[in-house]
Amino acid sequence: MNRTTRTFGSVTLGEKLPPLKIDVTAGLIVGGALASRDFTPVHHDKAAAQATGLPDIFMNILTSNGLMGRYVTDWTGPEAALKSIEVKLGAPNVPGMVMTITGEVTAKDDAAGTVIVSVSGDNNVWGTHMAGKVCVALPKES
């Protein structure tokens, strides 16, 4: 990660963030579920996931949320501050898929010094896994 931080003034409305590809592996799904203290069986037990009609274990929403937050702060740099994240899930992420995360600056609030990045995470098999908005405060100057 780049350790310098973007300033509020340097960000333009409509700016696109570089895409990030995430290999969705069983390791990432189980690791994310356990690191988020989520022991719901569908996130680590394939038979339990199949009993709910899915082919395999699937990523929990907290991991998706964490990846979305990371995606935006990777771009802003460390001195930015996350203010809010809204995540809506669509198609599940199951092992073997590749999720590509993309984002675009869709709002700037001069008074608050915050920008809103609209983020989409699309997997290569079923399409949109997550869509959301991340509000992040940026320093006025570096």
Place this chain on the structure above:
Amino acid sequence: MTPAETSAFEAKIRAYVGREMGPPKRGNDDVNLAMIRHWAEVTGDENPLYTDAEFAAASSRKGIIAPPTMLGIWAMEGYPMAQGHTGKVDVQRELHNIFEAHGFTGVLGTNTITEFHRELRPGDQVISHTVIDNISAPKKTARGHGYFIETVTRFTDQHGQDVGRQVFRTLRFMPSAESVAANQAQSGGDAKLKAPTRIQSPRGHDNAWWWEAIDQGKLLIQRCKRCGTLRHPPRPMCGECQSLEWDSIESSLEGEVYSYTEVSYPKFPGYPDPLLCGLIQLKEGTRLVANIVGCVPEAVHVGMKVRGKVERVDDATVLPNFYPA
């Protein structure tokens, strides 16, 4: 369920709306470096404010902070509650148990809205105050018939100060019998999920020859044998002289953009993003719909010179693509 059973069930679950999950609860673990590092590792988050003490100390934060997306994690119940191993169940688990007992065995987190009011640091306590805010009307979803349960959690710290808020929506659903059967049937073979290919070209009596040439790496243009007029897409009769006799020539693949559009929503699995569809005016005179690739959408303009290449775009598909010349 019969209508009477459904209304009894709905009365039971609706009685939970507005109820607190229990008394305010301090997280099992206070904010700590180990859990922060585990989370940063798995999400691939290299933000030095989370894991690099030296960098964090020199930053505006003057020390390590927890990734804000961990807010709800500090309040998670952990293994015993999820496995039902614990003697006491909280109000939320009680509600979920009612859903399960009525066949709504599927569970899926579908939305979160999280606000961060203060960054958390190692040593902070996180106390959660959760209310079951809403249960939706019954819904038909892609996963099956079910209900959305929405909880609202207010988080405070050891000083009683507000640190954040989270709305969490969960779908409880009755898995559809067909999808369960389909997925259990394939579990033995462990069929790999296949990424979709492009929608395959429809090949009929009058156009299969054209697609077969594409498969061989050639872009052909149909030509009237009588008057020599070129035409595309392939069809049986010449529009100029009505002759049914035809042959073809191979295109030079040189041309320019006659018109174009960017398909931006929705994104299609199996298709590139951005997806640029061009109407290409070939040097020979006919026009062809094809993707414009090898440049950003902003660079494309009407009249742009392009050069085509017939190439494999996925396991099942060969197509002519046009690049900036």
